[in-house]
Amino acid sequence: MNLNLNEDDVLKLLNDVNINENEFSSNDLNEIEKKKICKDIISKINPKKSKSKRNFIAAAVIFLIIIPILISQKNVLANMIEKLTVISGIGEVKVSSDKPKILKNSIQQDNITLANMYVDKSKIIVTLTIEPEELKRSYYTIKDNHGNFYKLRRSNNLAMMPDNRIGSYRAEYNGKVKKANSYTLSIVDNDKKFTKATFKLKSSDFKEAAKLKILYTATNGITTLNVTSLKRERNILKVDYYFTDTLPDFKSKMIDKVNRGTFEESKKLGLEEPISAKLINNNSIQDSHIIISDEYNNAVYGHNNINYLDQGNESLFDLSKFTGKKLKLTVSNVVYHTDSINFNAINNDLNNYNNETSDFNLELDVPKSGKSILNKIVNYKGFKFKIISINRLSNNSIELIYNYINDSNSRLQTLNILFESVTDGDGESNISQNNGNIKVFYQLKNEIGDKLKLNHIQYTFSSVGPFEIDLNPSTIK
Known part of the structure; x- marks a missing residue:
């Protein structure tokens, strides 16, 4: 059979197949494992489908499994299992269960309102408002009727201009979530001296999250x-x-x-x-x-x-x-x-930093004294910028001058760039722009040698x- 399928074609065809994520637990599949997966998935195709449709879906599965680059580089199967939806009061969520649950209605207890709660097999998300807003972060925990315990990480205040002193928060747990019939959400103050609120939630408080429809x-x-x-x-x-x-x-x-x-x-x-x-x-x-x-x-x-x-x-x-x-x-x-470091992934602790923490690493030669003209073109994920010069001001201070390069015909236009060297100690930077160039002054605690390693970039652009x-x-x- 001669197939001309792309990834989207395959995913559409596989909507007819109910696939378990455990069937694809490894990216390194041998031929025997690939054949077994094909056989298992093909057996799940709806028997009511026509023979030609079943054969075409089967061919799509085989196509997907056999091509190693799709499995190893695009992780298509994982993306196929986890799909994006938008839930009222929560926002964007990647759904990883067939029947995720959300609250039917918001629940208020004194000055705290539980706006919504989402549960599937790999995450728990709650959103709530607190009046007045929290000055210090509380601790958010959930315990189910089987005694399983989940600690939720709270985001920053979701409000942009919270002048009414109402705090809006999102807290979530990511990991394996076991099936349960009831949950108890506890909100404990920062000093762990008293419980601000306890929400006892039973099965009847939840409903199945509606599937996303794009209008x-x-x-x-x-x-x-x-x-x-x-x-x-x-x-x-x-x-x-x-x-x-x-x-x-x-x-x-x-x-x-x-x-x-x-x-x-x-x-x-x-x-x-x-x-x-x-x-x-x-x-x-x-x-x-x-x-x-x-x-x-x-x-x-x-x-x-x-x-x-x-x-x-x-x-x-x-x-x-x-x-x-x-x-x-x-x-x-x-x-x-955008940021080359996900600080949440390292719990905002640079002690957890390693060579793979950032996807940006740039090494520059630093002159022994004075200014060095570099005019170095750098490409970061398709965006181009130029390091114009580097100026040593002292043993622990330098000045960088750079600018970004925009293609006027591109739908992506760079707005700003900021570099840092997060592993050279805590430093300060002052930014100024002149004639389209960006000038950054770094005062680092660590002494600068012959090389400056820039391992952190914040990139702002417009689509x-x-x-x-x-x-x-x-x-x-």
């Missing part, structure tokens, strides 16, 4: 905006969405929030809605905002929910300004902040839009 997409060929839900309550339209992309893997990646705070915060800060869609500057690649406009160019910005949850996956729009019936949703640009979607009123519930 609309807009792409520039690299980044894709996916809209998953449109819900209207009086004059407020709530839009749920998330972004996907074909960018290289970064140790850490964060996307700028596109909302303008809550409605109340915008009023306090004097951030009024635009008079017309034509007056919004869509040419700046540093701007990242989301708007809805009509055919008469009336426009409004997206805003956060008052509890700050889902601010990266949810926007609220006031529709009372519109006089037209044709609505268009637009995201101007998507701004990425240039606009991303535009014409909204069909019939899809608004």
